[in-house]
Amino acid sequence: MTVRDTAALRAAATSRAPAALPPHRFLGDASAPGLLHAAVLRSPHPHARILSVSLDAARCLPGVHAAIAGTDLPTGHRLGIQVRDRPALAVDVVRHVGEPVAAVAADTVQAARAALAAIEVRWEVLPTVDDPEGALAPGAPALHAGGNLLHATRFERGDLESAFARCAHVVESVVTTPRQVHAYLELESALAVPGDDGTLHVLAPCQGPHAIRQDLAALLGWSPGRIEVTGSPLGGSYGGKDDMHAQAIAALLAVRCGRPVRLAWSRAESMAAGMKRHPFVVRMRTGCTADGRLLAHDVSLLLDTGAYASHGPEVLDTAHEHAPGAYRWEALRVAGRLAYTNNGIAGAFRGFGALQTSTALELQIDALARRAGLDPIAFRARNLLGRADPGPLGQPIAPLPDLHAVLAQVEAARAESAASPCDARPERAGSEPGSDPGRTSDARPASESERWVRGRGCALVVKSEGFAIGGPNAAGGRLGRRADGVVELRVGLSEMGQGLSGAARELLRAALDAQPALAGAPLHTSIGLTERTPSAGPTSASRGTHILAKLVAALVPKLAVACAAREAADVWVEAEVAMPETFSEHGPAHAIFGACGAFAEVSVDRWTGRVRVDRVTVVPSVGPVVSPAGYLSQLEGSVPMAAGFVVLEDLPAEAGRFRATNLDGYLVPTLADAPRVAVRAIDAPIADDDALPRGIGESALNAIAPAIANAIADAAGAMPSVLPVSPAWLRDALDATAEGAP
Amino acid sequence: MKRAFVLDGRPVELVTAPDTRLLDALRGPLEATGPKPGCGIGRCGACLVLLDGAPVPSCLVLAARLDGAEVTTVDGLGEDGATILRALADAGAIQCGYCSAGMTVAIAGALRTVPRPGPDQVLELLAGQLCRCGGYEGLRRAVQSLFG
Numbered sequence: 001m002t003v004r005d006t007a008a009l010r011a012a013a014t015s016r017a018p019a020a021l022p023p024h025r026f027l028g029d030a031s032a033p034g035l036l037h038a039a040v041l042r043s044p045h046p047h048a049r050i051l052s053v054s055l056d057a058a059r060c061l062p063g064v065h066a067a068i069a070g071t072d073l074p075t076g077h078r079l080g081i082q083v084r085d086r087p088a089l090a091v092d093v094v095r096h097v098g099e100p101v102a103a104v105a106a107d108t109v110q111a112a113r114a115a116l117a118a119i120e121v122r123w124e125v126l127p128t129v130d131d132p133e134g135a136l137a138p139g140a141p142a143l144h145a146g147g148n149l150l151h152a153t154r155f156e157r158g159d160l161e162s163a164f165a166r167c168a169h170v171v172e173s174v175v176t177t178p179r180q181v182h183a184y185l186e187l188e189s190a191l192a193v194p195g196d197d198g199t200l201h202v203l204a205p206c207q208g209p210h211a212i213r214q215d216l217a218a219l220l221g222w223s224p225g226r227i228e229v230t231g232s233p234l235g236g237s238y239g240g241k242d243d244m245h246a247q248a249i250a251a252l253l254a255v256r257c258g259r260p261v262r263l264a265w266s267r268a269e270s271m272a273a274g275m276k277r278h279p280f281v282v283r284m285r286t287g288c289t290a291d292g293r294l295l296a297h298d299v300s301l302l303l304d305t306g307a308y309a310s311h312g313p314e315v316l317d318t319a320h321e322h323a324p325g326a327y328r329w330e331a332l333r334v335a336g337r338l339a340y341t342n343n344g345i346a347g348a349f350r351g352f353g354a355l356q357t358s359t360a361l362e363l364q365i366d367a368l369a370r371r372a373g374l375d376p377i378a379f380r381a382r383n384l385l386g387r388a389d390p391g392p393l394g395q396p397i398a399p400l401p402d403l404h405a406v407l408a409q410v411e412a413a414r415a416e417s418a419a420s421p422c423d424a425r426p427e428r429a430g431s432e433p434g435s436d437p438g439r440t441s442d443a444r445p446a447s448e449s450e451r452w453v454r455g456r457g458c459a460l461v462v463k464s465e466g467f468a469i470g471g472p473n474a475a476g477g478r479l480g481r482r483a484d485g486v487v488e489l490r491v492g493l494s495e496m497g498q499g500l501s502g503a504a505r506e507l508l509r510a511a512l513d514a515q516p517a518l519a520g521a522p523l524h525t526s527i528g529l530t531e532r533t534p535s536a537g538p539t540s541a542s543r544g545t546h547i548l549a550k551l552v553a554a555l556v557p558k559l560a561v562a563c564a565a566r567e568a569a570d571v572w573v574e575a576e577v578a579m580p581e582t583f584s585e586h587g588p589a590h591a592i593f594g595a596c597g598a599f600a601e602v603s604v605d606r607w608t609g610r611v612r613v614d615r616v617t618v619v620p621s622v623g624p625v626v627s628p629a630g631y632l633s634q635l636e637g638s639v640p641m642a643a644g645f646v647v648l649e650d651l652p653a654e655a656g657r658f659r660a661t662n663l664d665g666y667l668v669p670t671l672a673d674a675p676r677v678a679v680r681a682i683d684a685p686i687a688d689d690d691a692l693p694r695g696i697g698e699s700a701l702n703a704i705a706p707a708i709a710n711a712i713a714d715a716a717g718a719m720p721s722v723l724p725v726s727p728a729w730l731r732d733a734l735d736a737t738a739e740g741a742p
Numbered sequence: 743m744k745r746a747f748v749l750d751g752r753p754v755e756l757v758t759a760p761d762t763r764l765l766d767a768l769r770g771p772l773e774a775t776g777p778k779p780g781c782g783i784g785r786c787g788a789c790l791v792l793l794d795g796a797p798v799p800s801c802l803v804l805a806a807r808l809d810g811a812e813v814t815t816v817d818g819l820g821e822d823g824a825t826i827l828r829a830l831a832d833a834g835a836i837q838c839g840y841c842s843a844g845m846t847v848a849i850a851g852a853l854r855t856v857p858r859p860g861p862d863q864v865l866e867l868l869a870g871q872l873c874r875c876g877g878y879e880g881l882r883r884a885v886q887s888l889f890g
Contacts, residue, residue, distance in 0.1 A: 006879075010834065013834065014832070018831075018832075019831040019832050019834070019836070020831060020836070021827055021828070021831050021836070021839075022827070022830075022831070022836045022838075022839025022840075022842035022843075023839050025775060026778070026840060028778075028779070029769070029775035031773075109766075182874075183874050184838075184840070184874055185778070185780045185786055185788050185838075185840045185841055185872060185873075185874055186778065186780075186838070186840045187779060187780070233838065233839070234838060235778070235838050235839070235840030236837075236838045236840055236874050236875055237838075238874075264779070266782060267780070267781045267782055267783075496838055497837035497838025497839065497840075497875045498837070499837070629834060632834055633834055633837050633875070633877065633880070636834070636876065636877065636878075636879040636880065637837055637875045637876035637877060638876065639876060639879075640876035640878060641874075641876055662781055662782070662783055662785065663780075663781045663783070663785040663786055663872070664781075664783055664785055668872060668874060669876070669878075670869050670870070670871075670872060671865060671868050671869050671871070671873075671878045671881060671882075672869040674876070674878035674879070676879070677879050
């Protein structure tokens with residue numbers, strides 16, 4: 001087993017190909033001759049009936065080429081992932097502020113915006129459903145024909161009450177999690193360019209170009225072959241650009257006008273109408289024996305999915321499946337509900353529901369350790385899943401990474417922190433770490449020299465990989481030796497900064513060089529597009545690297561054979577591979593899991609209640625490292641995003657209206673907030689496993705967030721129940737600790 | 743209304759309304775797409791340019807004040823720009839790369855406005871440049887390699 005730190009990963013990265021420069025241009029920079037500009041009229045109401053939309057005045061304005069509303073859509077057409085319920089333009093009813101109602105295409109952006117003002121909409125305002133509990137209460141207005149309960153889950157194993165009866169310690173908690181905003185710097189936009197031959201080319205950042213093409217074909221009533229989608233590179237996505245955003249309206253207007261149309265969202269439009277992370281209410285009752293053996297775990301989840309389904313049902317399924325965490329239980333019950341509300345739309349976001357339950361669970365595990373007077377790492381070690389244990393729903397899974405090895409590295413990080421605490425800022429010089437590893441906070445009065453209270457915490461998670469049963473789990477790719485001798489990979493997977501293209505180059509280089517006929521051939525990768533490229537399914541759920549590794553392994557020998565048979569240039573081969581699937585009688589379940597541990601050090605300011613996350617040590621175990629540069633980037637990048645989730649970020653809704661419209665009201669971590677990051681990566685094949693590398697982009701985030709939350713709990717002497725942790729709560733908690741101190 | 747100024751070292755003329763944002767003028771008629779739109783309120787730094795040598799978000803500058811000015815985007819930084827971008831890439835500071843143009847301009851601005859800046863000074867000047875991929879550790883390494 002090799003444990004790699006940052007320096008080792010950096011050395012491995014630089015010993016390979018030179019690091020790629022950033023994409024010079026993004027899809028929003030593209031233009032086309034005769035370009036028209038689109039603008040969208042959006043709902044000012046969280047919930048209202050549309051009595052009429054009058055487009056006539058807008059259509060007559062100079063420079064306006066088209067104006068459309070929901071009545072221009074094919075009857076019954078809806079967007080969505082598995083549940084399709086979202087019209088590209090509102091039909092009859094709007095269900096969230098910012099929902100598109102009408103759209104225009106004009107010569108200039110100004111003319112398009114002016115035309116919006118000439119559109120007349122008559123509304124009948126309907127009652128707002130602004131909280132998921134209320135949405136499910138009897139008598140709540142139904143937002144969709146099937147009612148407000150979009151999805152529910154239930155899993156039960158063992159005799160829960162008898163197990164609780166034998167527990168010496170039981171902790172009950174409620175944790176609510178924030179509506180985190182993706183806040184990718186690149187806003188949603190689409191450029192739709194009609195061809196002379198009845199085709200359409202759509203350039204728009206997305207995580208699944210083939211799925212977008214399929215949806216656009218249905219929307220236009222075309223065969224998919226007439227549409228090409230270019231979806232990479234993306235200027236950040238984190239799940240948020242998996243759903244259709246600006247593409248549908250741009251395509252409708254371009255086809256109607258017979259001219260290229262660009263629709264570029266503003267930040268305010270993105271904040272109102274873009275996808276969000278699902279806010280959760282997680283209730284847990286958890287018990288263990290006096291000597292720290294976990295027995296019983298009772299979990300209920302309530303998720304606010306907003307106005308439309310998007311990935312909501314899959315997010316709940318994933319959250320549900322991750323509620324048992326990395327531990328063995330004698331008895332377990334998990335029940336989840338997903339409610340429609342008028343609070344925007346929640347969809348896919350890195351971590352995908354597992355972040356929320358993992359954070360609540362790991363807080364709960366620490367609270368239980370405190371209650372039982374046990375060391376949190378030793379407590380976890382006592383209860384870990386074994387390498388051959390079944391999955392959380394009892395399903396067969398690929399062998400797990402060695403969780404004890406992960407915990408050993410978390411323990412090492414703790415020892416290192418005790419020996420040399422991270423003092424990133426000079427004003428912290430007055431605070432000192434405690435000697436008790438289980439608890440390090442001080443309860444002394446807040447004199448200036450003791451302003452900073454340090455806290456340390458750990459976490460351990462397992463995280464599923466790829467989609468559950470039902471997929472799409474198959475993925476295709478195409479490899480060719482072109483006339484110019486360049487070997488080109490064409491794959492529909494996306495590059496959004498996670499390093500897919502770098503991983504593709506590294507995997508290809510190694511595989512090509514192992515084939516005498518192809519060794520040393522120059523490489524080219526064409527990524528995230530439909531043109532002459534088979535579907536690989538979406539690049540999400542941490543499946544990209546895994547699929548890529550399999551595709552390269554399948555394609556390269558095939559190309560070598562084809563090239564040997566044909567001296568001629570321009571030889572192409574295709575292959576299709578699949579993620580492993582499993583089966584479960586208890587609903588969607590995953591076949592592969594990776595693991596990650598984390599150790600966090602924080603300083604809490606007694607005066608202001610603010611948290612500084614000083615340093616996070618990340619301990620991933622996801623099989624062999626494919627691309628050291630991309631791997632390290634994912635680990636380091638997860639830290640600020642996780643810290644944001646725990647201490648900074650939330651977009652609250654009040655009566656169905658979000659309280660921020662831009663990055664002044666919704667803050668994301670800056671360089672000044674960014675914690676130091678240390679890495680102890682377990683870089684080794686997983687024993688007895690042929691499932692190839694797991695992804696790293698989500699498992700790290702899911703471990704880092706609860707480690708930070710536990711460090712805050714350590715400093716505060718109390719478990720936070722509302723994330724992000726508020727300064728007011730922290731000050732109160734610290735005061736209470738100080739008063740209770742001897 | 744006509745404005746004459748210097749963009750990335752070449753003289754340009756721009757006919758536009760005085761309240762046109764520099765960002766829109768650059769990305770529209772002037773076809774300079776180096777500066778990226780991000781927030782429109784000067785909070786993210788993606789559209790940063792040098793205006794007479796000083797870093798400013800181009801979303802907050804109006805065309806009306808451009809007459810006689812010198813505007814430098816990431817594409818007009820010459821060797822400085824190439825060196826900074828290479829340092830960012832080598833340090834692992836680049837993920838999606840959308841913030842890189844603004845980051846590069848910000849670092850070049852530090853070079854031009856602060857005499858012999860040290861790494862801490864530069865890092866302070868970069869606090870307004872958001873990187874949502876969270877490449878801040880890489881950014882620290884890049885600044886160390888350039889200014890350490």
